[in-house]
Amino acid sequence: MDKKLRGPVIMSVTLVIIGIVVLIILNNQLLTDDVSVNNPMINEVESSNETLDLKTIIHNAEKSVVQIEGQNEQNTKTGSGFLYNGKGDIITNAHVIKDADVINVRTANGHIYPAAVVGTGEETDIAVVRVPQLADQSALTLEEDTKAETGDEVIALGSPHGFQNTVTLGIISGTERNFTVDGFNYENAYQISAQITEGNSGGPLINRATGHVIGVNAVGTSDGTIGFSIPSNEIYDQVTSWSNEAKNDQLDFKNTNDITRTESPEQLAEDAEYVADYFFESISIRDYVGAYTLLGSAMQSAESYPDFREGYIHYVDLHYSDFKSDVSEDNQVKITAEVTAEVKQQEEEGTEEKQITYTLTIDRENDQLKIMQISTDE
Template structure:
């Protein structure tokens, strides 16, 4: 071989050999090192698919669920309903308000309002009533397209036997059930394992995954083991039409003064304890706005919302128990509750504190409000 070519050839061979060696080392490193991918779009999609927290779904839904009392001279029929738009319109069952001369609506925070019928089915067990005072309040999203499937997890809310905002869990155990009860035709109804008993009628059936209303609870078996719910997408067009056509000036509302007549002590305690429980549950789930709205005007004037909120934000856990109540001579309700509050001391350490809460609840503008709160720390 020419001596002039031998030198460059040797150099080329050395370079190629070195390149092969370097590639071999890099390949070995790639196989042993973990590959880290930082893709915001992937992270966003994964977060969006997370199931909503059950306690949050229930608490938010309870704000929109109401107890309905349909009264006439003979009797009072109790059922449930839920706000579904910004006009204060409430969906319920037609059989709940059938033959009612007066319709009263009791909200989650204990307020009572008169309601007027804006639409009622003759054969379909659906009705819509309106409470103008509840316009722009928390409303549930009514599913108008998606059909539920057998096996879907569901939450049923209502007021069985007068126990407001009772929650039962279950699944869709069947679909397209057709039957007739008391003159109402039920077509394509969902069969659910969540218990439906007296007072649940008209309450929402909520999809556990989305938090949206997929049905209106209507009928249950006598033993409460099987319930039936009317699919929301079957009634969406009708209830929307009723709402759009209704004019407040043409509706008949009973005077609120006639509703807030003298109450018996047992009923007053029941309603006041519901307000107290709603207050504590709001604090527990960090819904400080909801808790603040339960305070009387004097308390709100003395304590601004930021100051009120600041008094509770240090708690990482807040649980109440042992409500004890009594009615005073001037019809105030005194409620005592034992609270366990947990504060964060460090990244790994928390501290529990036992607090006795004393609430005074009374009427203000015909609504039950918390007039005073005092605490004793142990």
């Protein structure tokens, strides 16, 4: 071989050999090392498939669902509604407030507020009313684009026959239903197996998987076996436009100064029992903040939130019986409940079952029902 060619040839062969060795080493390393995938999209898909706890969904939704009473000289029409933004705006059905001279909104804690109409559909059975006092309160998320499919599990909340915050479970049993009732056109409505009866109208239809509102419950069949709900994506733009355009100083809160509470002792006891039920339910799902907010100012001044929480954090499980209510002449309600609690032992492993008699004294403070005193007897 020519001496002039020998050097380049040797160098080329050397480089080839080095390249082969490097490839072998890299290949062996790939075979033995674990492959780590960091893909945000995968994480997002995995987290979105987590099913929310049913009891938590219902508990959180009940804070935002209200009962609506549309009154005129002839009668009172009762329906439901729900908060959907931070302005105190409530979505309901147009037929609930149609021809109403005065609109009252009753919240979960029994407080009654006057409401003003923000917008109402002429052919679409949707309306929005506003209660400024409920601004920045807990609101439900209204789905803008999501379209439900047949078989999706749903939760319907409302006040059928005046029973506030009644929950019905079901599925989407049909889609794209079109019909007309009392001059309102229902287009692409969801057909649901959850019952929609008198008082349910205007309540939210909630997706079981996400906890978000996918529809507004509207009408049902006379036998109560089938209900229909207006899809949220069909009305999202309209209700949002109404809310954005409305100014409080331009709204008509009809007869605000003339509205008085005329609730009977039976109604007061029912409202107080709802507060008590909400208190115990909050404790059972460890929503101590929610339970603490139900206490009157005197109780909150006497006991800080950390101390309050410490008193219940050892409850592993809690069950309670039907309430016994006693309404005094000054409209103070005493509610007695028999509670069975599984209490975690602080120094020992395991739990101990305790039978505890709770007595809650409930009264109005700043026109809201609050727990003024809690006493227990083991």
